[in-house]
Amino acid sequence: MNDGIGPDRQQLLADLLCGDRRLDDPAVGAYLAKDPSLRVEFEELSALEARIEAVASRERELLSAALAVEDRRPNEPKLVPAERADAASIPHRAGRGSKVSGSKVWGPKLWLGLAAAAAVVVAGSLWWPDAVPSHRDDQRVLSGQAVVLHEEVLRDGSRRFTWESTLRGATFEAMVYDPAVGQGKPLAEREAGLENQTEWTLEPGLAGQVRTGFRLRVVAFAGGREKPFELSLQ
Amino acid sequence: MWPSDQSPEPTIVPHLESLEGGGTVAHPADLGLVRAVLAQEPRAVEQFTARMKCLPRYVAVCNARAGRPLRAEEAEDTAQDVAILVWRKLSLYRGDATLETWAFRFCDLELRNAARKALMRRAPSVEDLAERGMVLPAAMAAVDEAELVHAALARLPADEAMVMRLKHFEGLTFDEIGTRQAISPNTVKTRYYRALAAMRAQLGPKNEEP
Incomplete structure (x- = not known):
């Protein structure tokens, strides 16, 4: 410290930074009159404080966005901002009691990589899932109205899509299409159906043609408006 | 099998007495x-x-x-x-x-x-x-x-870094940090100030894009 005020100066700065004292406090004003650099130092430290807080708040926000998706459970739809859609599109493990079959929820490359790394640490003792639930769920949010989409591969090879909607009185049109081909030539289509009919099953022949990356598109019609929702299929 | 498909697992009890710091x-x-x-x-x-x-x-x-x-x-x-x-x-x-x-x-x-x-x-x-x-x-x-x-x-001393992390990254108040660390709020604030001053010396002013 450079002013002869010594520890008092530090204490004053600490008090100012922690909000215990204010710059317009007369006692603080007296210090500032004796040491104008105090204000400069306070402003520099406040700027640094804001800089750290910006980093911290960004981390908190990103973590919270990821954890919000992580915490989802079937039948407990949670509205998330549209920018979290990428995370939501990652297959999510099913909750307790879900049936297990052979499809992959977690990317095999990821688990192989993890397993290889883990083997260095705990050779032979590490567990990694090699079978995952066939049922998975996903959700998309557009304009604050959610349709929660589910995809389920049945034992006979057919695929059942179901969705739940917050749109009252909506009817739905659905299609499965290859993004490389476009929506103009869908693999399969379901015309707009009855109100609240929220299920569609692709018979095994068609279901067998679905490839990873194909998309399920559900368009909800309600109140003269339409809203599309999509799910990337596995 | 998913770990969560099994009965609830006991939390690993850390060997707190052996933890450094x-x-x-x-x-x-x-x-x-x-x-x-x-x-x-x-x-x-x-x-x-x-x-x-x-x-x-x-x-x-x-x-x-x-x-x-x-x-x-x-x-x-x-x-x-x-x-x-x-x-x-x-x-x-x-x-x-x-x-x-x-x-x-x-x-x-x-x-x-x-x-x-x-x-x-x-x-x-x-x-x-x-x-x-x-x-x-x-x-x-x-x-x-x-x-x-x-x-x-x-690069901060551990006690100062702790206060900074708890304040900004975990969103605790100074009183909460004091309670958690079993130190007085004044000590928390002093550590906070020291941490800020040390970080200012390390980081300098932020380079803004022109």
Whole structure:
């Protein structure tokens, strides 16, 4: 410290930074009159404080966005901002009691990589899932109205899509299409159906043609408006 | 079988008395878990593995926020790289943040590096850059800035760094920090001021884009 005020100066700065004292406090004003650099130092430290807080708040926000998706459970739809859609599109493990079959929820490359790394640490003792639930769920949010989409591969090879909607009185049109081909030539289509009919099953022949990356598109019609929702299929 | 499909698992009891740092460990339970993992305790490894399943989602969120510089398969590869990195760095975990937060920082950094490589590889068009221009550089700059701040934090004395982390990264008040650390609020504030002053010396003023 450079002013002869010594520890008092530090204490004053600490008090100012922690909000215990204010710059317009007369006692603080007296210090500032004796040491104008105090204000400069306070402003520099406040700027640094804001800089750290910006980093911290960004981390908190990103973590919270990821954890919000992580915490989802079937039948407990949670509205998330549209920018979290990428995370939501990652297959999510099913909750307790879900049936297990052979499809992959977690990317095999990821688990192989993890397993290889883990083997260095705990050779032979590490567990990694090699079978995952066939049922998975996903959700998309557009304009604050959610349709929660589910995809389920049945034992006979057919695929059942179901969705739940917050749109009252909506009817739905659905299609499965290859993004490389476009929506103009869908693999399969379901015309707009009855109100609240929220299920569609692709018979095994068609279901067998679905490839990873194909998309399920559900368009909800309600109140003269339409809203599309999509799910990337596995 | 998923770990959660089994009956509820007992939480790993950390060997608190053996933890280094005593009161300067913000998350002793997580540090205990990591120690148990490093000691090759199978149940601990299972718990740790289950918790690290958040990594692909972290990468996905970071990728989305950055304007999706990585394609789906690249994001998957990045998540894999992060997982390996986390394993390799596990012995460096000190319990300063929760395991998930600690791992998240690897996601942040790896995604930035992968995005830079991907952009160089793809040599994006002017239109593509213009489209991403408002998002990607800012996102990368945010990661760079976070790296600087965390590096400065890491160079602080442990007690001061702890106060700074609890205040900003965990959102505690000074009183709450004092209670948690069993120190007076005044001591908390003094440490906070010292930490800020030391970080200012390390970081200097922020370089703003022209």
